[in-house]
Amino acid sequence: MTRPWYPKDEETLFEHPIFAVKRQQLEAGEAPAGSEGATAMSRGGDQRVAILVDAPDWINVIPILPNGEVLMVRQWRYGVAAETLEIPGGMVEPDEEPRAAAERELLEETGYRAGQWTQLGELDPNPAFQTNRIVTYLAEELEQVGLPEGDGEEEITLDQAPLERIPEMIAEGEIRHTLVVSAFYLLGLRRSLKDG
Numbered sequence: 001m002t003r004p005w006y007p008k009d010e011e012t013l014f015e016h017p018i019f020a021v022k023r024q025q026l027e028a029g030e031a032p033a034g035s036e037g038a039t040a041m042s043r044g045g046d047q048r049v050a051i052l053v054d055a056p057d058w059i060n061v062i063p064i065l066p067n068g069e070v071l072m073v074r075q076w077r078y079g080v081a082a083e084t085l086e087i088p089g090g091m092v093e094p095d096e097e098p099r100a101a102a103e104r105e106l107l108e109e110t111g112y113r114a115g116q117w118t119q120l121g122e123l124d125p126n127p128a129f130q131t132n133r134i135v136t137y138l139a140e141e142l143e144q145v146g147l148p149e150g151d152g153e154e155e156i157t158l159d160q161a162p163l164e165r166i167p168e169m170i171a172e173g174e175i176r177h178t179l180v181v182s183a184f185y186l187l188g189l190r191r192s193l194k195d196g
Contacts, residue, residue: 003028003029003030004028004029005026005027005028005029005048005050006026006027006028006029007024007025007026007027008024008025008026008027008047009024009025010022010023010024010025011023011024013051018055018056018091019053019054019055019056020053020054020055021051021052021053021054022051022052022053022054023049023050023051023052024049024050024051024052025047025048025049026047026048026049026050027046027047028045028046028047028048050129051129052129052130052131053129053130053131054131054132055091055130055131055132056091056092056093056094056132057091057092057098057101057132057133057134057135058089058090058091058092058125058132058133058134058135058179059089059090059091059092059098059101059102059105059134059135059136059137060087060088060089060102060134060135060136060137060179060180060183061087061088061089061102061105061106061136061137061138061139062087062120062136062137062138062139062183062184062187063087063088063106063110063112063114063139063140063142064138064139064140064142064163065142065160066141066142068162068163069160069161069162069163070087070160070161070162070163070166071087071088071110071112071142071158071159071160072085072086072087072158072159072160072161073085073086073087073088073109073110073148073156073157073158073159074086074156074157074158074159075154075155075156075157076155077177084176084177085159085161085169085174085175085177086175086177086180087180087183088105088106088108088109088110089105089134089179089180089183090105090108090109090151092135098135098137099117099119099137102117102135102137102139103117106139107145107146107149108148108149108150108151108154109148109150109154109156110144110148110158111144111145111146111147111148111149112139112142112143112144112145113142113143113145114139114140114141114142114143115140115141115142115143116139116140116141117137117138117139117140118137118138118140118190119135119136119137120136120137120138120183120186120187120190121135121136121186121189121190122134122135122136123136123182123186125178125179134179134182136182136183136186136187138187138190166184167184167188170184
């Protein structure tokens, strides 16, 4: 078992509306006596510096249309300078519950509301240096109530794909967004455990 590390001091190096970069001075806690972690970690000293990306929690939504197809979104992603095929998702606003964020993002990005919601799971996007989590939902009993509006900066087009084709689309690289792939993994895991 490894030792826990606790922040002694923290400094914000950069702040943006969607994340902050922070430097923490960390101090080791005590590992349980006789554990492997106590021996292995003691060689590294009792103090360290960590750089963290402090971001709000995120949500992902897998919306299933009445015909059984997944309602998907295409948008330009600046990081890879390419259009990506994704599911609706985004940030949880301050004082907003993840489910409410999921409902809001589904409506903003697709113009649909869902009559049935199922939480599929929570994951840590990159626990090495990110502080946030992502919660994934399955949205069913969809009803279109408008058009995609986005958040003012998004340019979104809608697409559909049969749910059974999703693994093939991931394998062929048509769906490449890690958080989207993990969302579909959670859905597949839930269905296999339910059927098993």
